[in-house]
Amino acid sequence: MNRFITLAAGVAAMTAAASGCGSSGTTASATPTASTNAPTTAAGSAAPSRSVATVKTASSPFGQILVDGSGRTLYLFKADTGTTSTCNGSCTQNWPPQTTTGAPDSSGVTASLVGTTTRSDSSTQVTYNGHPLYYFFKDTKPGETNGQGVNAFGASWYVVGPSGDAITSPASASASPSAGSTGGGGY
Numbered sequence: 001m002n003r004f005i006t007l008a009a010g011v012a013a014m015t016a017a018a019s020g021c022g023s024s025g026t027t028a029s030a031t032p033t034a035s036t037n038a039p040t041t042a043a044g045s046a047a048p049s050r051s052v053a054t055v056k057t058a059s060s061p062f063g064q065i066l067v068d069g070s071g072r073t074l075y076l077f078k079a080d081t082g083t084t085s086t087c088n089g090s091c092t093q094n095w096p097p098q099t100t101t102g103a104p105d106s107s108g109v110t111a112s113l114v115g116t117t118t119r120s121d122s123s124t125q126v127t128y129n130g131h132p133l134y135y136f137f138k139d140t141k142p143g144e145t146n147g148q149g150v151n152a153f154g155a156s157w158y159v160v161g162p163s164g165d166a167i168t169s170p171a172s173a174s175a176s177p178s179a180g181s182t183g184g185g186g187y
Helices: 002-020
Strands: 054-060 063-067 075-077 114-118 124-128 155-159
Touching: none
Parallel strands: none
Antiparallel strands: 054 063, 075 155, 114 124
């Protein structure tokens, strides 16, 4: 009887170990990238994971801006040329690209301005009016705009208006401070 129990326990342990070694859902890439593994923000929350992306608008201290489906602020990088992202490597740790696995959902924005581009790591990044879109790692909850006006990685980062252009004007004085910081400064 003891031999049977020992054998059963051994089989159960081997089954558990084998299931842990099975498919983990990771991609074939040997080196993880920021767009396939969600980077962690300063507060420890993960940036949005890779799925079908949403682009919509929300009110902010800068007026109407682009946000994702969760209300997280989207930014453009002035160093980008056309739809080609120049934010790669360590840049993506601070400015994770908004990626998608299919055609982005365009809820309440001009659908013809929503597009995609292929990044250097072969992931698909969402674009708006030809600008690749990014998150800022210090925006830890919806409505924050801590990346507004930050000059990093060779150029400035700005929130994006519904027209698809960078909003470079200061925040409205009547804006609620709980909606997020007006950015600036380094990290």
